[in-house]
Amino acid sequence: MTGTTWVALLSLGAFHGLNPAMGWLFAVARGLQERDRGALLRALPPIALGHLASVGIVAALVTATRSVTASTALAVVGGVLLVGFGLWRLLSERHFRWAGMRLSATQLAGWSFLMSSAHGAGLMLLPVLVAAPTGASGGHAGHLDAAPVGALLGLTAAGVHTLAMFGTALVIAVLVYEVVGVGVLRTAWFNVDRLWAGVLVAAGVFTLIRAA
């Protein structure tokens, strides 16, 4: 992993944290409902945890696979997957469904996990992970016992990414709760989903081009 890789992971984390659908808005709603900033702050860790789980699974899979197979095959499969998922997100009119508002911390983490997974948050890290040089473990590629090390690297990447997501969400949630107010949603809630889907497609194309 190079410095560029870490910067990319952090930036994507910030991008995910920025999306109201990824959790900060839920935290704000809980704070407003309870008239208590503590409720807002307590909601964010489970949300981040759910995001970490969603992203971590993909990241660990990618890096573990990468340490045992040729990276070209992985890049092609991953790239096709990304383009397909991105196009589906772009063209599908369906939106995530979840009926309840009153969730325990565990349910909140579950909600966040599903939300991140449905949006393909982990997939978005794929090009970064595929493109990154594997560093010390790179020399052992092809050995099955390299897989756990690779997975660990993926989890670390997911962790760093989630920290950035958490930080961004925290800052925005507190800002909206304390200063700006939810009225800002009416004008500032840019259709991140569409942009998001576009980023997924672009990331897939990028991965495929590099693999070619």
Next chain:
Amino acid sequence: MSRWTPDPTFYPSPRDAVNAPAEKLAYVAAFDRTATRPDAIAVLDTDPDSPDYGTVVGWTDLPYTGDELHHFGWNACSSALCPTAPHPHVERRYLIVPGLRSSRIHVIDTQPDPRQPTIVKVIGPEELAKRAGYSRPHTVHCGPDGLYVSALGGADGQEGPGGIAILDHTTFEVRGAWEADRGPQYLAYDFWWHINHDVLVTSEWGTPSMIEDGIVGELLLGRKYGHALHFWDLARRRHVQRVDLGDQYQMPLELRPAHDPTKTYGFVGVVISVEDLSASIWLWHRDGDTWAVTKVIDIPAEPADPADLPDLLKPFGAVPPLVTDIDLSVDDRFLYVSCWGTGELRQYDVSDPFHPVLTGSVHLGGIVRRTAHPAAPDEPLAGGPQMVEVSRDGRRVYVSNSLYGAWDDQFYPDGVGAWLAKLDVDVDGTGGLTPDQRFFPRGEEFRGLRVHQVRLQGGDASSDSYCFP
């Protein structure tokens, strides 16, 4: 079709929504009692600066006859901003218009020309029956995870149970019945929710055979119409508690929960008490871990000469107020109560929901009074204020005069007519209602059809729910 920024008619909180601009158009359900001509959605001009103010400026005939339009609603509303499943880039654009008698559900597009809506989809009664097991669709609310449509009857000729069907947000296909466990609930009518508390509330009217040929005296005196509220877990779709108002309180109909999502109270109107023909308003609220109801308003019947009364009421020598619709302003301050029998619209300050204060009253029509509108003082009016809708800023109230085809004929046997009035509200002072003399579409303007629910462009006090206080 999704937008880049949220639909401008969505507001995170009721506090924001009261600052919404005034509606320029209103949509009105109009139906042909004889079922020989198509029902229609009439479009009214509500812009006081327009030369057509107070007149019908658009008209959309339905494709079939005999629908009996009643209530309807928007495909999307402020609940799209709710954080669990946000989708604020959809458009508030389609009206979901059920035929209460035909069980058809129409999807009507108000774009590109909001004055000339077009029909884009008709869901047949067979789809509603097959997918959800219901008939006689009624109330429509835009939920965070789909469109909720209540229905009074069962499928395939079954009387019940009535319940709620879920429609897909985007395809408008019937997805199925909402209830996972309906407990003792059988009768259905209206519903709404405390969205942030995962609570859904339903009320009771009657089954199709109890209403479609008129109110049945024996059933009413036998206390067989609905008299209970049901509280449900909105997330788990399970019945939680039945609260009986007492079987003398027949027909608790419209449900108006507080718009403030931190609150857990609401109002329901009861049409008639079989003990003294009075109408009443009840408050539902939490009582420890359970739900409870408290009667907060009593409206007595008015004595009358039997000669002035329709056959149905002659034996009683009195006019029942017949509270058939109520509406709560978006700021939860004023409750409007339609007394369709006595021909009166009342305004109560419900800032303290347990102790409403009467702040305004306007008489129009009425079984005996027949009060004329000040814009046409020589025309005695039949019917009374019935469906009531309040603008988001709370400054304008619209009332229409038909209740339900067969019931209109019983209480106004010489003809209920068709009229729609607008009342201005003094929201800056202590309340009060004044009829707008420039706004009184009636009679032939509605082409012989009767008028029922009014929906305001951009939303109104009974269309949107909010997830942020």
